[in-house]
Amino acid sequence: MRVVTFGEAMIRLSPPNFLRLEQTNILDITVGGGELNVAIALSRLSLDTEWVSALPKNPLGYLIRNKAREHGVETKNIYWNENARAGLYFLEFGAAPRASNVLYDRANSAISQIKPGEIDWNSIFQNCDLFHVSGITPALSDNAAEVTWEAVQAAKKSGCQVSYDLNYRGKLWSPEKAKAIQTPLMSCVDILITTEEDTEVVFDIKEDTYEKVAEKLAEVFNFKVVTITLRETPSVWKNTWTAIAYADGKIYRDNVYDVEVVDRVGSGDSYSAGFIYGYLKEGVQAGVRYGNVLSALKHSNPGDFNWSTLPEVERLLKNRGLRITR
Amino acid sequence: MRVVTFGEAMIRLSPPNFLRLEQTNILDITVGGGELNVAIALSRLSLDTEWVSALPKNPLGYLIRNKAREHGVETKNIYWNENARAGLYFLEFGAAPRASNVLYDRANSAISQIKPGEIDWNSIFQNCDLFHVSGITPALSDNAAEVTWEAVQAAKKSGCQVSYDLNYRGKLWSPEKAKAIQTPLMSCVDILITTEEDTEVVFDIKEDTYEKVAEKLAEVFNFKVVTITLRETPSVWKNTWTAIAYADGKIYRDNVYDVEVVDRVGSGDSYSAGFIYGYLKEGVQAGVRYGNVLSALKHSNPGDFNWSTLPEVERLLKNRGLRITR
Amino acid sequence: MRVVTFGEAMIRLSPPNFLRLEQTNILDITVGGGELNVAIALSRLSLDTEWVSALPKNPLGYLIRNKAREHGVETKNIYWNENARAGLYFLEFGAAPRASNVLYDRANSAISQIKPGEIDWNSIFQNCDLFHVSGITPALSDNAAEVTWEAVQAAKKSGCQVSYDLNYRGKLWSPEKAKAIQTPLMSCVDILITTEEDTEVVFDIKEDTYEKVAEKLAEVFNFKVVTITLRETPSVWKNTWTAIAYADGKIYRDNVYDVEVVDRVGSGDSYSAGFIYGYLKEGVQAGVRYGNVLSALKHSNPGDFNWSTLPEVERLLKNRGLRITR
Amino acid sequence: MRVVTFGEAMIRLSPPNFLRLEQTNILDITVGGGELNVAIALSRLSLDTEWVSALPKNPLGYLIRNKAREHGVETKNIYWNENARAGLYFLEFGAAPRASNVLYDRANSAISQIKPGEIDWNSIFQNCDLFHVSGITPALSDNAAEVTWEAVQAAKKSGCQVSYDLNYRGKLWSPEKAKAIQTPLMSCVDILITTEEDTEVVFDIKEDTYEKVAEKLAEVFNFKVVTITLRETPSVWKNTWTAIAYADGKIYRDNVYDVEVVDRVGSGDSYSAGFIYGYLKEGVQAGVRYGNVLSALKHSNPGDFNWSTLPEVERLLKNRGLRITR
């Protein structure tokens, strides 16, 4: 099975050991970005994956591409820009009552300068089962929004399913613009992945329960599947995670996972990847189960990426405990 | 508003990653000391601050001064000693049931050799709103005790308020000496910051509740304000923190904070700083609130210093949750 | 008092900061192995100890020996092999729901190639109070099993007590082989240290309660003492630990310790060491108490070794809290 | 004596241990920028210094300011910009035949967005002995060029001397633009610091010897002093450094220093600082001598800054050898 994703990946710079940015003299450098995170997680579960993006033609751009390749993600349709810069973000890790904190420095990155027509979507979507993109991509620039529009249309036309992670970023656009740009996109989307909060901010949909939110979204936009993730944050180092899905008039549920948080960035993307994997292999219920387990596991991995392997995921689904195997 | 503090700051050497001292081959080097910690926290909240001290004229002395300057604390009244050494302390981080542990190597440090008359307190206290010192300074040597006595008298005379953190250190002096030396000092103190335990050890004051302890202290020593901090340590990595204050015949209370502990050293000093800030700006109730939030935040910062900024503190007082803002 | 142990120690390589092996570019290198861990813990409690083993004559072998010597363990009866390799193991630290994970690379290590007759057990057991070995040693190779058999017989003959930690390793041998090889060994054992799980796997002994398991084991094999350790793992970072013992028809119990887990590898060995220490000094009840406290403390030390000192252990037995002493 | 400088300082990110950017997962984070480097070096030699700049109102901006303050440089005239970003640069350390390499990411930084009139130069130049700026500042943006023009005029008017480090950066502007913008500036400059190469590129001045270049520059622009630095790079890790000056019709020379290169970035700025120090204290010959020794010492300090102290500089000028003093 083959999945294509499209979006930005950034250089991520984070002080080690809970140091503040003002305080550190070392930064851990990794790479992350919603759609790349999804592609990598899926590649590690043994699907064929491709990540489409734009990058600057400099060592930071190469670094980002290299990390995608390291996990077996195809990178041949990256648009290389001589003049643009790599998006960056700085991440401080917190401890209760101080939340973790992100400082973005992503303006004028290569993907924000991408132009309609630059990506040959038709050839990319040959033999593709699913295309995944998040609400971050159209938020990056008007050009990026247009190219996202090209992408979902081409995906639809080629017969490949489209999953969309709503993922509202208040630092990138207003709720109004998010709604205006994304409403048309929704017409090409089969699977919507979102949270109650984002749904309310972007689409003004608020219901008593998240089950009803899912149902309402499916009704309004005619999605095949809506899946809603639910995190609780009693502290910074200990969270709970679960998700539900609505499809064919039914609600699908799963366990709530207690997670010890090494690094929660990218855990939503891991849910997306797990959902896509399970859904493509066995349907909605499996989607929720693989999504949750992959997201839970992600919290234990430093960096945006999910370093789990398929056997590890399968073993946890069979519910092995927390002892060391030897 | 301008606050002056007086006391020792030491080089702090701590093994990373919970290693024992015998085990490590790397030490993290930072700087800390009660009154410097207070000055830095207040400077970061945008007060004018000065830290008065004595330091050896060598790279370790410069390092300590540099760290004060880094946060905007005035250091022009440091007494430089060619022959003295820098105080040091070694800190091991623990995990339940092993408590964190401190090994001091501070004998014969520059400040312990300071001589009465060496500091020009009268000029220092011009335009000063509050002078802060802790019970560690007079404990360092007889000379240091005399200079502390000079300081509080000069502060009083210049019309600046005096806050005093009792902070009993059993490794530095006996309860008897602590009582004998500090009882006269108390006559110049407006605000006493302490704990039930220290009050009992130093002043033999023990009551059923800490509210009564505060009241009793105020009565005996005629303090304007007494504030008592309360830490619970169900484990090494998770504590709770709160404080109360007594003033004008009333008890002031605040939330109890659950804190995930990165580094608790200096959190009492952060309480002092927050109390001073809130108190000078808005009175006793604000003192307790700012004191608690600053102390709670400190637990998340490696090193003795509090790296919070005023907007972060204000945001937490408005009770934002533990999610990453993006 | 003098204790001798016999077994393999390996080079241990672990990624820092919860990184996965695929992800890291740094490995922490330490040394560990059940019987060396026991000897070191006992040496730090001030017993005379010797560790008998085989090592390759190369820097990795020297490194392992050096670490034993660092803690005062006698190493003069190490058999140096020019051609063998050092056993290695890779350890990934987890976070719930991902358990920590071990990858062994210990085949063909020096000790697996040891030959019967190579070790002069009779001279080693002169003036020896107790000999300790675990079920890992005979599992390493048929040769190692034979030499273990030589050892326990010689120990018995020389009048020194024998403690045996059953410690079943499914990656090294089958339950059937473990039973076949170890059953005769048990005839020389005075003190069996084990868990309910291992007892069931190796000896097919399963009872309603672990008290009954202990009693049954004592009955079947005629042990002087059986002690059973009990870990609960509500999460990866927080466990509970306790143990019971059965001797002379009585059950001995102790507190349950809540432990914050820095590194749990070697905590079973710390129990063995603590039990041996307490037992040799004051009998079974003390054995359980020292075993538990030493095991609980171990969880706070990175690496396989227990870096506690006797005063620290005594202080915790007197139940001091988790505050920093200063 | 008091010196003011004006220019950008950036966050500098460099892989440790000669790693390439594509290869590293750690970056050392420091701060650097020509005019800040000069101010810091002078402050450490005990002059009063102020650094004027613009910074973003975020942790990266605070970090840059903090580092200036750490060395005692006054920072009260920094213009804080809520919307701009911090300039960044990435530095790879080389080894022959691979030169060290810099990747800039400084577009749209706070200082490039500074506006004419935003800085109150007249009050800044009260009681100022010398104003220093380099050719990098006007190259950053048209606005920055205009503000530089304001600055040198105001300095001139206030009677403070102006030193100017030509410092041509081909990645920031063309030779033509550099000439057009800087030629008027030169009318306010007393001391020009440059190299043969830059002189040729910017002003088309090329002579047989650098002595003649200096003379020619003084003649054409009517400078009081021209000083030319000379680096030779037989390898990446070993360079030689010296400089000459021309003033009052005379050439001033000094030793050639052999330098082992830990980090050569900022060594030209150290020359400027040393020249300014020596010149203000004792005249041109001392300027060259202090400039050279400070530059030579800089090569041994990681980061852009010069961490030398005045006694160290004086000692080296008296030519102590390379033995450890004990």
Place this chain on the structure above:
Amino acid sequence: MRVVTFGEAMIRLSPPNFLRLEQTNILDITVGGGELNVAIALSRLSLDTEWVSALPKNPLGYLIRNKAREHGVETKNIYWNENARAGLYFLEFGAAPRASNVLYDRANSAISQIKPGEIDWNSIFQNCDLFHVSGITPALSDNAAEVTWEAVQAAKKSGCQVSYDLNYRGKLWSPEKAKAIQTPLMSCVDILITTEEDTEVVFDIKEDTYEKVAEKLAEVFNFKVVTITLRETPSVWKNTWTAIAYADGKIYRDNVYDVEVVDRVGSGDSYSAGFIYGYLKEGVQAGVRYGNVLSALKHSNPGDFNWSTLPEVERLLKNRGLRITR
């Protein structure tokens, strides 16, 4: 153009900062192996490359594969072995008069257990321009030698050229065995890459000059090209490097490079890669020039791999100096 290589890659573990193995508690973990090093260097110069090998199905095997993929090397023909181990080597960095030192732990690695027929060479060599292998591969085991023999024959048959780096490893086999196994292989080799020392040890060929050695080798084995590399080691940190080639009755020469040595491991492989690149693009003279520059650059890169890019190589060939470009 497409190049295939075949050989082992190992986990490489090296202490940082010139520490000895006995002394370190951190190891840098990278990956290296002659033929992988060649494939990676060529991939970075933009050729299509594939690396054929065998790896254990565990995280260390995945790590090795990942690093190949990171640089764009095709890894689909890796044979995954459930039971084998990853080869390891430990590297200590020296300083004169202590040479760097390697400790191998590669016995029983996956590739040594590869079996004839397991690799489908015919399909691999479709559209392949050159196959590269070194004398290390057949030295690993008799099986590996047989599979090497299969490979060169299949390459030859498919019309793809064969380059062979003689690379004698005395720790893996005797000169006699090396000669016996490799003599038949030579009949399929077009390009021999070697040193005077190895030629003498393996083939007993010794002449007055290396030019004559090259000529003699070409004559005896009927090679199209023989290229001989020449390193001088006046110290550990500073070497010189050059090479010559003999082809069509002519000697081809190039510059001698002075290299500052960060890490010389893999520089011979970089020569092979550069030679192959230049030779395939422009012939023997270009082969020597690209080989030398790539090898010289390698010495500046930590790890076995060459992180140079094509533009960097081209720039150095045009002889830019050692200054920082900005």
Place this chain on the structure above:
Amino acid sequence: MRVVTFGEAMIRLSPPNFLRLEQTNILDITVGGGELNVAIALSRLSLDTEWVSALPKNPLGYLIRNKAREHGVETKNIYWNENARAGLYFLEFGAAPRASNVLYDRANSAISQIKPGEIDWNSIFQNCDLFHVSGITPALSDNAAEVTWEAVQAAKKSGCQVSYDLNYRGKLWSPEKAKAIQTPLMSCVDILITTEEDTEVVFDIKEDTYEKVAEKLAEVFNFKVVTITLRETPSVWKNTWTAIAYADGKIYRDNVYDVEVVDRVGSGDSYSAGFIYGYLKEGVQAGVRYGNVLSALKHSNPGDFNWSTLPEVERLLKNRGLRITR
């Protein structure tokens, strides 16, 4: 053969990567001290060694003892002091023209508080071939000087030879005191190890050549052997090292070694150790040869200790080159 040494060992704290003390936030922690360095080097060459000293009864004292034990040095005659502190020294690594620099903080260390009669020298010198001490020990305090005097007399009486490294430390005592205290000690010394500079400072002996200095010393003090070491420091990173000896009316010479300097601290002690080893095994010529090679090798080891093994030393004496053996 058995060698005993007596002296202080300190905790050594040094910034990595050429950072200045003011600049670092990490310190490498190791242990060093002349006589311990000698004992460790000899133990690694397989002699029986014991180090006699005094240490504080705290983790820093244990750490120092552990490092001695790690190398197999006997530590049973360490005097443990509950109240004293561990000596410390801070070391900054330089690069030309900045020399490396040491900052001592050793006042009031345990050994300076040792009392005459506390060490049972007579039992220590049973079966001892040589006692080694340096001029640092008597410089530490009057008590330490007296105990040194006890030691050399007891050594002499027991028939064990005495070697003495003059090692003048200007930061510890004046030339006059050094002469007054050490002149009597010389009557018990068989082998004097020194430099021309120290000889002149302490004993006012200055001759045209160091050969004559050696002869003169032997004549004045009636030494069996005088050996003089000669370091040249063309730069910080590259030195030369050699030594000569005078005995029985003859001068013994050896090669001059070019050394690349990782860390030169302790290289004089390595010379002492090598000289002692060679001298005890084969006489004065061997002493010079082993002394030089061990000192040359030391420069490549981080920390004060020499991590060479006997085979490495022997190999270098047979003059193997700087290539990697594989």
